[in-house]
Amino acid sequence: MKKIEVTGISSKYEDLRVLEDISLYADERELVSILGPSGCGKSTLFNIISGLIKPDAGKVLIDGEDHTGKPGRVSYMHQKDLLFPWRTIMDNVIIPLVIRGEGIEKARAQADKYFPVFGLEGFQDRYPSQLSGGMRQRAALLRTYMFKSDIMLLDEPFGGLDAITRRKMQEWLLQVLEKLGSTILFITHDIDEAIFLSDRIYLFTERPASVRRVFTVDIDRPRGSKTFTSDRFNRLKESILELL
Numbered sequence: 572m573k574k575i576e577v578t579g580i581s582s583k584y585e586d587l588r589v590l591e592d593i594s595l596y597a598d599e600r601e602l603v604s605i606l607g608p609s610g611c612g613k614s615t616l617f618n619i620i621s622g623l624i625k626p627d628a629g630k631v632l633i634d635g636e637d638h639t640g641k642p643g644r645v646s647y648m649h650q651k652d653l654l655f656p657w658r659t660i661m662d663n664v665i666i667p668l669v670i671r672g673e674g675i676e677k678a679r680a681q682a683d684k685y686f687p688v689f690g691l692e693g694f695q696d697r698y699p700s701q702l703s704g705g706m707r708q709r710a711a712l713l714r715t716y717m718f719k720s721d722i723m724l725l726d727e728p729f730g731g732l733d734a735i736t737r738r739k740m741q742e743w744l745l746q747v748l749e750k751l752g753s754t755i756l757f758i759t760h761d762i763d764e765a766i767f768l769s770d771r772i773y774l775f776t777e778r779p780a781s782v783r784r785v786f787t788v789d790i791d792r793p794r795g796s797k798t799f800t801s802d803r804f805n806r807l808k809e810s811i812l813e814l815l
Contacts, residue, residue, distance in 0.1 A: 573632070580593040621647045646722070668681060690706075709743075
C-alpha cells in the first residue's frame with residue numbers, strides 16, 4: 572500500500588487554472604521531490620495534500636484512506652523557519668505537542684530526546700536570533716516532525732540558505748531520515764537538490780501544472796559529495812534539463 576497517494580487533483584483560483592489532473596505517490600520511507608518552475612502550483616498542491624484547501628477534483632489518500640480536505644494528518648514546513656523569536660528553541664519545537672494538549676514539561680521531555688538526532692543538543696535554551704540559518708532550519712524541521720512524524724511536506728526548506736550551508740543541510744537531511752524513517756514530499760526548484768535527495772522526481776509543467784515526466788533516481792545510498800559528480804547523477808540531470 573502506498574503511504575500517500577494523490578489521484579487526479581485539479582484546482583483553480585477564480586478563473587485561473589492552477590493544477591490539472593495531478594497524480595503522484597510516495598511509498599513508506601521514500602523521499603519524493605516535486606520539481607517545477609516558480610508559480611506553477613506546487614505549493615497549492617501541498618495546501619491540498621495538507622487539507623488546508625479542497626481540490627476541484629481528485630483525492631488525497633493516506634494509508635489507503637481518503638483524507639481529502641481533512642487537515643491535521645500530515646506535517647508541513649515552509650521555506651521560512653517561522654520560529655517565534657521570543658520563545659526558546661525548545662519552546663518553539665514543542666508547539667505542536669502543546670496544541671494537542673500535552674503539558675509543558677511532558678512536551679519538553681518528549682522533544683528533548685530528538686535534539687541530538689537533529690544536531691541541536693545544547694541549543695534547547697537558545698533563541699532563534701542566536702542560531703545560524705542552517706540551525707534554525709533544523710529547529711523548524713524538528714518542530715515539523717513533532718507535529719506528525721510519518722509524513723512531512725517540505726516546501727523548499729533550504730531555499731533561503733547560502734550554497735555551502737544548503738549543501739551541508741542536504742547531506743544532513745539524508746542522514747537524519749535514515750534514523751527517522753519518515754515519508755517526505757519535497758518541493759524544490761533546484762535540479763541538483765532533487766536528484767541528490769530523492770527516490771523519485773515528478774517534473775511539473777508551467778501553470779496549470781501537470782506531471783510532465785517521472786524520473787526514478789537509481790543512485791546508490793548512502794549519498795555524499797561525490798554523488799554530484801557521478802555519471803548516473805549527470806546523466807539524470809541532462810535528461811531533466813532537456814525537458815526544461
